[in-house]
Amino acid sequence: MRNVAVLTLAGLREALRDRLLYSLLGLGAILLCVLALVAPLTLGARDKTFHDAALAWIHVSAMLAMLVMGAWNLHRERERGIWLSVLTRPVSRQEFLLGRLSGLLGVLGLVIGAAALIYLLIGWATGVPLLPGLAVGLLYVFLEMSLLAGLVLLFSTFTGFAMTLFLALAVFAAGHLSADLLRFAALTESGFLRALALGAHWLLPHLELYRVRNSLVGGSTPAPDAVLAALGYTLLYFTALVGAAAAVFARREIR
Amino acid sequence: MTDGALLSVQDLAKSYRLGLRRRQSVLRGLSLTVGRGEVYGLLGRNGAGKTTTFRLLTGLARPEAGEIHILGGRPGDRDVHLRLGYCPENPQFPPNLTVRELMRFHGALVASRLVTARNRVDWLAAQFDLSDVSRREIRQLSRGTLQRVALALALLSRPELLILDEPLTALDPLQRQRVIDILLEQKRAGTGMIVSSHILTELETLADRLGVLKDGRIGREIAVGAAGAAPVAMDIRIPFEKSKEARLDAPDLEGVREGETAAFRGLPFERAQTLLQRWSALGIPILELAERRELPADEILASIADEPVPAGAPSRVREKEPA
């Protein structure tokens, strides 16, 4: 575990110097400021609009951080042979993978935390009241994006950057439509398509579970048992993704 | 495994998939050993399988056949990697880290081998002239500096065995000599090494044995002798007009006219030294000077190129000496 910690810290240190991180946060801050200025045009829905936009921006920032920074850094390590010097140290493949993943999750936490701080600052400056249940909302974003990090890690163990990006985004988007897959299975008359839709539904992550932002802004916070269920689901699915990634990576030849 | 050998490779085979059906065989029964304090030079054409061999030795790839015994274990063993130093060809590192951060990061991974990782890092930085660039980010470094960083990292864990893939590439002559000196120190301390290089003259200085990798196996293995062995003969070239004066004290000296120069080849080393002193005192300019060692470099080159061995060719040519 010591090696995992060392790898995590190194990964975090690299990420903190990545300009993309600051671009994401900076753009979002500008967007929120602009939104706060035009909010009076929303005829009494200023607070709601501001919260909706801020939470969406945090969500997108976290997603971009995992997709672009995560996939790109993993790809760059492989393509340029950066990982050679580490894999020839007394570091097992599993430790290497866990270290990279922990670093990604650390970046995720930083992005969400920094974005939330900017959101709170701008909200405070413009008189928007604090959203009750914000912490729960941020936790849900973290849990959802942890699954995306796991997907990025899994696909990067056997494909290149473009394919990793495409597959991770596709699975992530499809995970948000998993309920639609069930509807489709109920509507279609083709047995083959029904089996396909059901199979995809049971394989894909059920990301509908994390759709709490709307109800949060509406004043409804998920119940504690719902939060625990989300935590448990994330832990199980995430561990499955990491296990699969470790299984693939253990057999992979490093060229 | 050969007694006392740090590395023993037996009948190693490896191929790569090309497309769906085709496979390209890279290694077909490679065998070699490296003992304590021994340097094994691995030579071969581009694509011969040198880097593949190193990937197999470091556990980055798996052989299809054969056995590798390395430092009393197998490639990939944690204990083996702790005592192993590896410098890849064209090394790359995380671009956003500074040199110091990178070295400390690696130091943390091998901390159990070191009394104080920080002291070791600082010492190596000094040895490889990296102290001035320690705070620079990796992406700002030249290729030569990156190579020195890679070599410093290879030595970080006080390795018992070094695997060096083209370690002297991109280094200027001064740096190259410095690195060779450091590696010779390691050798004297008992560290075994397997080194691949295209710079034959540097390998001559370092290596005890040279293996020519051809057709997936060691086609020829040549003992170099102790590093820095004295040359056994010399070839000297002087202006033809001065040849008569040069032969006044050595009438039995046989030379060949080549254009406006006279070439004296295969002179015994000590006699050549005496002649050089005398000719220098007479003011006879030395146009060319080459040493002949026991190393049959031409034989090696021929082995690599798969050509007949030419006879009597010099192994190294020095620059023209000042008048």
Added chain:
Amino acid sequence: MARSLALAALSLVLLAFAQLGQPAPLIRQQEMRRPLEAVMLGSEALLADYYWFDLLQYFGGYRLGQHDLAEFNPRVERLLRLDPSFHRATLFAAVVRATDMQDPQGALRWLAWAERANPDEWIYPYEQGFFQYLWLENYQEAKAAFQRAGRCAGAPPAWRHFAARISELGGDPAVAREMWLQVADTAEHPRVREAALENVRRLEAILLEHSQERLTASPPSTS
């Protein structure tokens, strides 16, 4: 190899636990989501905010005489489908539909839909009470709506007042009396309590008068 296979097998088991252990997703709509909504990946409320902004501009254009309200209903419905808890938009749309479009039934349908989508929110049945009372003069429905609002947490105490008044208007003084008694029992301010008790006394007098009328109207006994 064995370790890799074990890891892969463990991953499959964990995946099965994760997927099977989770209840079926809450499907609020019967139809498939529209592509633009699906692309929002959980941030549909932001798109709803944009649609709200667009709706306001559209209504403003109508008020400026630039066009009619032909596209008002579709714009509202796409907004509400995205964010059923957007109560400000729901109420605004209901008022516009009842007044400018003179379609209170349609407005009530929106409010009823919003109530189904937000069963714990008092505001939707509360507004239905007003709509039923003001536009349709349907006192029984209005009373029922206010009572539904009263069952939701956070409902303003005034719901009892409205329910009581409407019961009386609807020709049910006994129910009205009961409701005013509840108002008197739960009132915190003495003036509110006094006013409620005054209504109770007034309704008791009406009830007494009604029962006297029934007695005098009953046929004489034939002994």
